[in-house]
Amino acid sequence: MNTSVSPATADATAPQSFGRQLHDAAADWWQTDFPNWIYVFKMVFAGLLALGIGYALDLESPRSGLITVFIVMQPQSGMILAKSFYRVIGTLVGSVAVVVFVGLFAQTPELFLLATACWIGLCTFGSALNRNFRSYGFVLSGYTVALIGIPAALNPALTFDSVMTRVTEITVGIVCAGVVSALVFPQASAPGLVRVIRGRFTAFVDLIGSTLGGSADRKALEAANARFVGDIIGLEALRSSAIFEDPEIRLRSGRLTRMNSEFMALSTRVHGLHQLMNRLHDSRNPSAQLVIDAISPYFREVQPLLTRSGGEPVMTAVDAADAALKLESYKRELPRRVRATRNAHAQKLDDDAVLDFDTASELLYRVIEELHAYTLTYASLVQRRHEREQWEHAYAPKTSMVTASVAGARAAITLIGLSTFWILSGWPSGDVAALNAAAFCAITSAAPDPAKATRTVTMGVALAVVLGYFYTFHIVPQLDGFWMLAAALTPVLMLAVLLTTRPTLAGYGLGICIFFPFVAVPDNLAHFNAAGYLNESIALMVSLIVTTGAFMVLLPPTTNWTVRHLEKQLRKQVVQACFARLAHLTLQFESGTRDLMHQITMLTGSRPALRKDAFGWMFATLEIGHAVIELRTELHGIRSGNPGLLSPAAYAALDRLRETLPALFEQPTPATLAAVLDANNRTIAEVQQAIGPHYRERSERHRLQRTLSYLHFIRTALLDPQSPLQPMHQGGTALAATSGVNHAA
Incomplete structure (x- = not known):
């Protein structure tokens, strides 16, 4: 037996040298981990820069600039600029609301808290209706009222100063994040x-x-x-x-x-x-x-x-x-x-x-x-410039008003509940619990599983509280000057930011990033009060526990009911296809259907059966809805150009089809499916009769044949054995529909 090995095989099976293995490991680290470490260093540097500027400007709470950096920092500079833009807008709108509410209700804290709860609920509702960082702007305008307004309501005379200080601190953080992102190892979008x-x-x-x-x-x-x-x-x-960030992208x-x-x-x-x-x-x-x-x-x-x-x-x-x-x-x-x-x-x-x-x-x-x-x-x-740039039809997201209203109501109820407990109990740190719960209820409402997200953040906050106590009472008093403080904070901040780069640990890192500076970084006028620290720490933990409970009890977004409701909204896109105005309807229908499906996908990560059902309805909705829009467009051309091309009976049959289709997708039953198939078959027969064997001009015949093609496609989609409509077929309904001369009923 010949056991010789070819040189190529020997090279492939021979163990690599230590130097080669080290080179491969270094190359892999450079591609995967090095960008994360760059991000960590940039974020910590920007945060400490904002903190130092806050101390230099003698701001009341320089840590707000540091926390702002951690909130707005993103890997790409474009994301930072977008998020910062909407953060500024949200903060300014929220600041105006603070001044109004304090001016109206400063003497009646119950009304002030009720107005604040309603405002936060409204902003959370707006956040659910929007996408990307525009949604974040609504969140900011909501919890800015809680973060600034509740302390300001306790001291109405300082409201304007509090608002201006808050806006200045946030601006410092935003500017530092943007400058560091743009100048230090910039990563463009x-x-x-x-x-x-x-x-x-x-x-x-x-x-x-x-x-x-x-x-x-x-x-x-x-x-x-x-x-x-x-x-x-x-x-x-x-x-x-x-x-x-990029003028070339703006041009395109x-x-x-x-x-x-x-x-x-x-x-x-x-x-x-x-x-x-x-x-x-x-x-x-x-x-x-x-x-x-x-x-x-x-x-x-x-x-x-x-x-x-x-x-x-x-x-x-x-x-x-x-x-x-x-x-x-x-x-x-x-x-x-x-x-x-x-x-x-x-x-x-x-x-x-x-x-x-x-x-x-x-x-x-x-x-x-x-x-x-x-x-x-x-x-x-x-x-750089082209005539195809003239496109004004923006992507149109679609959100259920019911789910958005539930998110807004949940945030408002949580704030009202904690505020009521604060007022009745006289808890010294009740304001911290109320404003923090309002903020996190608004922030995490857009997460696929907000209860889980809040739980992981709570664990991070617990660790931040322990580390913060050690820093506040054992390390900070021993420090002299900003540079020593920065050196002492750096290890914890780097660890926290590094955790945010790991998907499974991001919640823990976020909790430390935001709340460790909150409890451990001293104000310009430092206070070392152990009782006050413990009260505020308990308030933080209580607020997050209550927020988690609210997401678990008050109609959780991850329930099957929510998924089924979104699936129903997805099916109702066919109603839009049948009756909405034709102008820009295709884009609105396409983007709305996919946006709803994306929301369902985010909620069903661990429930593949629900996701599979929803995808089946998405494909059925897209197929039939798109064909309906094409059919309506063709009929609009016929009505406006040559209305006599179809008989009154054909128009009546088409109207009947447009009435039965929405009923089927709103309530899929054997009866509604049978009604649609009957209406579709009758319409096909009427259009075939209009085409007839007699002579017609080519343009007229093509127009009628296109109309017939859309009707036939709708029919085949309704009868598709892989469609979610298949279980609705009764006995011989499908067979009867597929047989018969010219599809006539």
């Missing part, structure tokens, strides 16, 4: 945004190739679309941050928003086409295979349009310009070629198969059209 755009375009090109080429199954496509939901939200967040902001909109529309089209072809593969109609054979060659022609001359996929915006030219030529020739294919197979296809072919070819044309637009926008990013 723009390169990350470019990587996301390029990576998403490349991934989608691959997906289109595998989907239209027939190598992607349903599960792979749905998994890709699930990832795209997060990508869409993430790109919008990155764009909204990057415009604060409209095109980036446009790309997100076009990407949503395109991904829905591709998914719809893939689902239609899946249904044809599963069809019992013998002519279905003829349709597949006739339309599939066009699918295989798309992938080469999105590759470079060397065979590599299109990646950069420069490459996209060449792909856009090829797509434009292909799009121009596609209708003529499809008509020729249809005519060549017309004698072999029955009425059902003709409808399938027309629907598939219409979807294919729409895919190419959307892909061309998306590629053009991507290619335009090379130029």
